[in-house]
Amino acid sequence: MKPLKELTRHNIWSLETYSSARNEYNGAKASIFLDANENPFNSPNNRYPDPLQKDVKNKISIIKGIDTKNIFLGNGSDEPIDLVYRAFCNPGKDNVVAVEPTYGMYQVCADINDVEYRKVLLDENFQFKASDLLNSTDNNTKLIFICSPNNPTGNCFHRKEIETILKKFQGIVILDEAYSDFSNHKSFLSELDTYPNLIILQTFSKAWGCAAIRLGMAFASTEIIEILNKIKYPYNINRLTQDEALKMLEKHYLVKEWVESLKNERERLLKELSVLKCCKHIYPTDANFFLTRVSDAKTIYNHLVEKGIIVRNRTNVILCNNCLRITVGTRPENDALLNALHEY
Numbered sequence: 498m499k500p501l502k503e504l505t506r507h508n509i510w511s512l513e514t515y516s517s518a519r520n521e522y523n524g525a526k527a528s529i530f531l532d533a534n535e536n537p538f539n540s541p542n543n544r545y546p547d548p549l550q551k552d553v554k555n556k557i558s559i560i561k562g563i564d565t566k567n568i569f570l571g572n573g574s575d576e577p578i579d580l581v582y583r584a585f586c587n588p589g590k591d592n593v594v595a596v597e598p599t600y601g602m603y604q605v606c607a608d609i610n611d612v613e614y615r616k617v618l619l620d621e622n623f624q625f626k627a628s629d630l631l632n633s634t635d636n637n638t639k640l641i642f643i644c645s646p647n648n649p650t651g652n653c654f655h656r657k658e659i660e661t662i663l664k665k666f667q668g669i670v671i672l673d674e675a676y677s678d679f680s681n682h683k684s685f686l687s688e689l690d691t692y693p694n695l696i697i698l699q700t701f702s703k704a705w706g707c708a709a710i711r712l713g714m715a716f717a718s719t720e721i722i723e724i725l726n727k728i729k730y731p732y733n734i735n736r737l738t739q740d741e742a743l744k745m746l747e748k749h750y751l752v753k754e755w756v757e758s759l760k761n762e763r764e765r766l767l768k769e770l771s772v773l774k775c776c777k778h779i780y781p782t783d784a785n786f787f788l789t790r791v792s793d794a795k796t797i798y799n800h801l802v803e804k805g806i807i808v809r810n811r812t813n814v815i816l817c818n819n820c821l822r823i824t825v826g827t828r829p830e831n832d833a834l835l836n837a838l839h840e841y
């Protein structure tokens with residue numbers, strides 16, 4: 498890895514951390530707050546939230562076994578995805594590399610930030626070779642995005658290929674593990690100390706069942722986390738979200754139960770779908786969704802809509818011709834899907 502200073506945009510590296518009122522107050526015992534021009538009435542919503550979300554991070558730290566200094570919380574994973582562009586990529590000059598097809602937000606943020614987005618096509622098994630990704634990089638490549646399990650294909654990438662990239666790439670690797678709770682493959686969280694150029698993204702939106710509260714997690718070296726903290730909005734995680742997250746973290750045993758149930762439903766769905774004439778192929782999945790190649794994606798999609806069932810038509814995505822992406826639901830929801838497909 499190049500020195501972090503070299504990878505970071507000059508203006509960001511030399512930025513002083515903005516110090517908000519709640520930053521300067523360091524938690525000493527106090528009961529009268531006249532420092533932030535808040536309204537003293539309408540407690541508790543009158544107060545600005547903790548800008549560094551210490552309570553939430555303490556709980557996440559225990560559950561994940563990661564020091565709080567290595568945790569960044571964002572307004573969904575979308576926020577850290579955008580922040581890594583703003584921290585490391587000079588618009589109009591630097592570039593990033595990602596596999597194709599993958600999660601759409603990486604390119605959306607590249608376009609917004611005027612950063613060249615280089616795509617490397619997956620093979621027919623939706624896998625990549627590390628050398629192909631590395632060959633697409635040059636001296637201005639700051640980031641490589643890898644989403645594993647990948648969206649929309651559902652599969653995990655080979656661990657060895659990811660490791661090769663982490664070892665050989667001189668820039669920063671963003672490994673998006675939004676769906677890793679549903680996978681039997683090991684998360685890279687325990688490898689954080691091994692790879693100083695690794696940023697792992699996880700989220701409350703999927704296994705944690707909290708898409709509405711918008712809470713994403715980034716795990717990385719303290720140096721990288723400090724850079725992200727420097728450029729985020731001071732109060733990026735509102736108090737309602739922090740409170741809801743704390744409640745959820747108390748009930749983390751629920752997540753395990755949900756994941757087990759969804760994995761069982763996933764196996765059942767795959768089995769029952771595989772005998773349907775309209776399902777030509779079901780791709781292996783490590784996520785709470787799967788990709789299936791059907792006889793005619795558009796008409797089947799419309800048929801399902803008529804039955805009040807919405808899936809994602811991915812037929813226009815490269816390598817996904819006539820493919821539907823289907824999220825695993827509750828047992829009755831999945832039954833409704835199966836019935837609707839039987840009737841097609």
Ligand SMILES: *Cc1c(COP(=O)(O)O)cnc(C)c1O
Nearest residue numbers: 573574575600648675700702713
């Ligand atoms: C759903 C999803 C996320 C989660 O995004 P949030 O902004 O945290 O809701 C992240 N990455 C991928 C690949 C996803 O599919």
